[in-house]
Amino acid sequence: MLVLGSPTDSAFHWNDEPVVCGHRRFTHLRADGQQIAVPVCATPVAVAGLGAVFATYDGRVRLWDSSLDKLYWESRLDNAVYASPVADPARRAVVVASTGGLVRSFDLRGRPRWTAEAGGSVYATPTLLPETGVLVVAMFGSSCVGLRLDTGAKVFAQELPRPWYAQWGGSAADRDPYASPVTLDTGDVAVGCAEHVVCLSPDGEQRWCRDLGSSVRASLVAVHSVGTVAVATVDGRCTFLDSRTGEERGSVVLGGKVVGSPALAGSVLAVGTQDGVGFGVDVRTHEVCWQVPGAAPRDHSSYTVTPGGSFAVTTARGNVLGLNSDDGRFLWETSQILGLADHDPALDVTPIVAPDGNMYCGSYSGMAYRFRFRPRQDSK
DSSP, X not given: OEESSOOOGGGBOTTSOOEEEEEEEOEEEOTTSOEEEOOOOSOOEEEETTEEEEEOTTSEEEEEETTSOOEEEEEEOSSOOOSOOEEEGGGTEEEEEOTTSEEEEEETTSOEEEEEEOSSOOOSOOEXXXXXXXXXXXXXXXXXXXXXXXXXXXXXXXXXXXXXXXXXXXXXXXXXXXXXXEEOTTSOEEXXXXXXXXXXXXXXXXXXXXXXXXXXXXXXXXXXTTTEEEEEOTTSEEEEEETTTOOEEEEEEOSSOOOSBOEEXXXXXXXXXXXXXXXXXXXXXXXXXXXXXXXXXXXXXXXXEOTTSOEEEEOTTSSEEEEOTTTOOEXXXXXXXXXXXXXXXXXXXXXXXXXXXXXXXXXXXXXXXXXXXXXXXXXX
């Protein structure tokens, strides 16, 4: 997320329900005259004090003002965009990757800074290695590349372990990895793929590889404070690996399949199972500290953290739910009932909350939303 002259986190009531203060429907007019919805599959990039960058499934990338009424600029990639755009704060840029493998960096005026070919379909959100200025992109077909953030030049290309069922003709064997890689406290990157976690240096050298015995679909979470990486697998385990060696430091059995991605607030990791249960796990003791039914992420979305330190998550109900990070206590739940004709109010993607009091989200039915948190009386 890019932050431009943002207010302090205490300027808003982060524990109160945010309300819809702007919305927009993305559509495509077919040759036969029929208007169809263009899905929003990617979490937008919030530019605090300005608006948000939305990338849609028709390959279009747009910067809107915070009301979603004014369009600053629009561009288009070669193919659909599923992976979330990535903010590059050091260069005040946004990097977007398409399912066709095109990766492009835009400045905030919409001008392309560089374009690169990753070499495969991108569905997992890339990650930045800030210390070395490298963007790591994981691709279907079990591979990943490193690109220079200043020029787009390729730093490395690395093959990854394939799913066990690839050798048995698994129909979805080429649709891996889904999990987004993560930047570790060491400056290296951890990539979740097949049943493995692979740690690579910024130049692509393999540091370690850990076989967890079960598929990794959820994105990894780096726990910098204790030097671990949290990995949730489809067998319902959350395993903590040493970021330097890959050795197991601890694990938690959650009792349900995990495909939604966790998030970290303070010392609590929020992780949810497919049966709808959300868990809070202490990353120091590796013990469950809370458990809340109906608080898991919607399929293949993830938890996020507000500037106030609470969790927000798009649930199976299609609303965003706010949870206290310490005890999982209910804080708020959004509503998208707006009295619009032919309107599906359900949200589908991970929300992003900016420190200027705005939250942005979208849906597969082509809707984009801006929510507003209530300002405190003493804020401007």
